[in-house]
Amino acid sequence: MDEERRTVLFSLATRRGIRSHQAFSDEYTRVAEQLRSEGYDVAPAPVARHYERFLKFGEVKTTPHAPTARVLERMFQMPARDLLRSASDVRELEPERSTRASSPPVLDESELLMTARDAASHAGEAASLHLDEMTLDQLHDELVQLTRRYGRTAPDEVYRDATSLLNRAQVLLERTRSPEQHTRLYYAAAQASAMLAAVSFDLGALEPAVTFARSSAQYGKTIGSGPVQAYAYGMMAFMAFWDGRPSEAVRLAKNAQHFGDLGDTARRRLYSIEARAHGHLGNADQAERAIREALDQSSGRRDELHDDIGGEFGFDAARTAMSNATTCLLLRNAEGAEEFAARALTLLRARPADDQPIVVSGPAAVDLARARLLRNQVEGAQEALTPVFQVPPSWRGSGMMERLTAARMELTRPEFRNAPAALELAEQIEEFSALSPIRRLGAVNPLAIEA
Template sequence: MSIREFAAHLGVHERLVSKWEAGGVRVRPRPVNQAALDTSLARSDDVVHERFSAMLAPVDGADRLAFVDAGAVTGAVPEVLSERELIMAAAHEASEHAAAAEGTNVGATTLAQLDADVRRIANEYVHAAPAPMMVEMLRVRRRVYRLLDGQQKPVDTSHLYLLAGTLSGLLANASTDLGYLDAAGEQIRAAWAYAELSGHNGLRAWTRGMHALIENWSDRPRNAVQLARSGQEFVGPGLGRVRLLNIEARVWARLGSDVETDRCLHAAEAAAGDRRDELHDEIGGVFGFGPAKAAYYAGATCIQLGRAEPALAATERAIALYSSGPPLQRSYGAESLARVDNAAAHLINGSLDGAADALRPVLGLPEDKRIAQLSERLVGLRRRIAAPTYRDAVEARGLDERIEEFCVQFRLPGASGRA
């Protein structure tokens, strides 16, 4: 492509591409642009091998060998590798070589490494920016696809389909966070196909729930209800069923049905049990549904129905659980959305100061962590601020301006605009 064509492909100005080509520390691509560059430039095997198998030249007079793979680089390739990039690059090189040394298309070591990759990605994603994580998801799924193109035992083929399904589900989640609902729908349908091929009920249930959320955000709530219900066929009492019932409750709340919402919430309480599921309990992370996430969902459901007091209680519980929990399990996305719902509950109760306090950490989020649902949910919050109750308040205008500035800076291509 010419510079002009490539710039149009990426959705940036051609002068910016020229600056990237010229190099230099001050003109490195931002994380979102880098993710697009990684996926665009790694379309062919030649480019993949040329870029990710390169030996780096000597650094500061010392010869340092570094194999740089897609998952090890979250920004532009630096002149000097960071400690994490070097360590991860060495680990990827070792696992690839060990896979070849096993002498078969796929062996126990390879599958164990891929399982570990999926577990790591699912848990890192809750506290990492989505765009760079997508590069790592694509790297691992591409490896799974290469293995599926070969020959292996049926049990190993099933295992690979399970891995492909979980990775496609993670990519659906990331696509949603970045505002690309059509792409998310395509990814989640692929995840369902792999769940069927692997015969894994936990993945079937999780995929149906994720698909229901995508349909709900795409203004197809009736489809969302059917998907959430169909997923319940594959799980008994436990986190999988609790999650699906909470998702169905959120959809019914959007449809304005107090009766169906309460039915689902009561059923979710009754569905809690000690039956463990490999995906929801063992892997966790994106696939988990712990007390903090359950409280966040309950708050979102109550806000949809205008129930301020239970929404306040639920969102405050979610915020407290996320804030006091292990940092590596702290989902900044769910916590931030809970804070927006907490602000909405304060506004319903007439507390502008409470809303401003709840939003302060949200409005200070780094740009690469401002997921699409935040901007969309804040639009609904601005409508509450514009109500007659706050129309003439100076504090309300100031808060509205800060939210507007956040949303303007946030603009993402493909953002759905759904609340």
Template sequence: MNLFDALVAESGMDFRGFLAEYRRAAALLHERTGDLAYRNVDLTDKSFTRWRSGQVTRPHHPAPAILKQIFGRPVDELLAPRSDEQVRSLLAVVDPVLDEREMAVTARDARAHAADAAARLLPDLSLDQLEDDLVRLARDTGAKPPHLIFMSAKELLGVATVQLDRTQVLSQRGRLYRVAGLASALLAACAFDLGAMPYAFELTRAAALYGQVAEHQPLRAYAHGYLAVLYYWSGNPAQAVRKIEEARSFSGIGATGRARLAAIAARAYAHRGRADEAHRAILESVAEHGRAEDDLHDGVGGEFDFDLERVEMSNSASLLLLRDGRGAEASARRSLELIAARSANSNPLVIAPQARADLASALLMRHDLDGAADALSPVLSLPREWRGAGLTGRVNAVRTELALPAFRSAQLARDLADRIDDFTLVAPPQVLGPGTTRIALGGGND
């Protein structure tokens, strides 16, 4: 017995169903790599049976990569002989969060088959579904941890790029470029949260380019603003200032988008030590921007939204950089108050922990150790998958404050520092594998 046979059996796929999945995975790999080996791949019923029975443990290229694309596991793990107990153990950790796996697979297969049947026509219904999926995913960012968002966004990007080859209708291509750009932006945010800075840069630049091709100004502004975030996190605040000024030059940005860019500008200026400009940007971020809306920050929303609690949370980090403890405390408290007042429309798991960490740092600036410990305690209990790079940076900033001479003799400070060390030891989640670049700067991802 092997894991491949168990996964196929669990999914309910017969040979014809698996062959369709196999060809779809190969098409995505060809689009991504350009390797001709993935074009027009085929698989016989005999080979499929031999894989399931364990007669083959290492098929020839391109089969290993295609199998990994389908199951997310290396071929050696899928086809290696296993005892029944070993297979059951592996199945228990293959996909523990997808309780509706059978329904998801059935819905995906039905939609993919329908899309394939209409591939040469590329009906608007297919594009409508793709855009709906993108909006739903963007709004799920507060309810699902980054590694799950990453996998779904990756699939949407793959579908969009494949469908771009199936239509020459300019309006449809524009819609697909927009979907590809938004999916790339979501992937970039996930890469950042998972500590993979080089890939976050690459994916954000892809989003900016898709926005340029689609002539979608809000997407371009969003991507250039996010590049500013990545630059100041990388220790290059001068380039961050240049990028945010470029982002603010795009037209057609609604009030929410302008508030977001002002908050990012405040952080960039604060990193540069330009206090006057930082304070002006903070005031601009919370000022009345009118009722103008755009179809990204206000229409899609979710990850692309930037409501007032998020603005205040971002401003608290900027004020901490300026060593304005009172201002940072006020902004962090306003953020938490807004979340408490309208939690149904907020994402407490995303915003509140970062605001709490900033509040703890601000309280330590006025030597309120007990208050800081109370503020940070709920944060340190968060599950591992929610300890993204932005939050971890803020928690580490609290750790830095605790190292000051004023707290060296306090047992509570030592205990809190130990808890922070335990918290950061397993954050951010290492689900992208080895080779990622970890982030060790203070601040946050907004």
């Protein structure tokens, strides 16, 4: 590193033989203890990463906080702001340096040995700030497992596990200097944030859901991952129309389609979300066009997030059909809604019982019921909702509950007001909804489906 890029602190620490982080920390701690015994408030020694920033001119934009600056100033008998200036200023800042010295200093063997030892110490520290690959593999495996069991795990449990994984990724980022490991950890943080966005929405908490989605998008941008950013933008689009901003949802969904390296699954999901947004706008032509685009994604392209990891990041034929059913309901297309909802349920029932995610099967069943209500078929709606009413309270997420609210509103139509079967079904929906997590949390949300 040339002198202009070094700080005064770098030069002074080197001359005193405490350039390495360990030696500096030892001296800093000794001085800090002395100041503490005098009644001063002091901060712990800076970690290796922060210490390295102190040594590079321009890396630290503001003077360290007083508890840190106090120790540095006692150590070097110089204001902290001057310690962070360029090392080229060191001559004017060291009062004890003779102004008569005009010739360059003569190197001797002891100085060369000190510099060599300093380089070895720094290299050792850098090598130590590299995580065992098995640690990263374990984090990756746990994220994949959580993602794949998302639809079969209660939201509150997902929230706890995803929070733990996000915190672990953030801590590990501070313990490595490897660019490759940083990429893996930011990728992990993006996945955990995306799951926290999804589960926050399921719990009826829109504001944190949006914040988590934006965090996921930012992590994806940091590592240049198109699929991560596309997934996060899709979530933000979904939340926008759910929050009553369908035009914004269309914009976000279209922007997401332009990210690079997207596979068919990612595009199918984004077109399905776009279709829903157009449905909220009542734009039948654009909604039907987006549905066709979603169904036409068959190029064979794949990406790691949506296809290889899959799970909550996936968007298979059953989920596509479920989403299309909801779009048809927004357009009051009972026939199309019933066809898509029935297709989703048929595809799900072909799987083993423990591989039928409630986050898909529940909403699909409610959509089927509402399609039948549009045709005044109360008994058919009751039949469709029978498995839904068996869902435990902790699994009753926002997507399912807001669909049920829309079904309940259908039952207020004049033709149902005096029908005993309709009144009974309405009471069942109300009793079922009262125990949902979003009601327990006190959330008041707009409808996911307009009545």
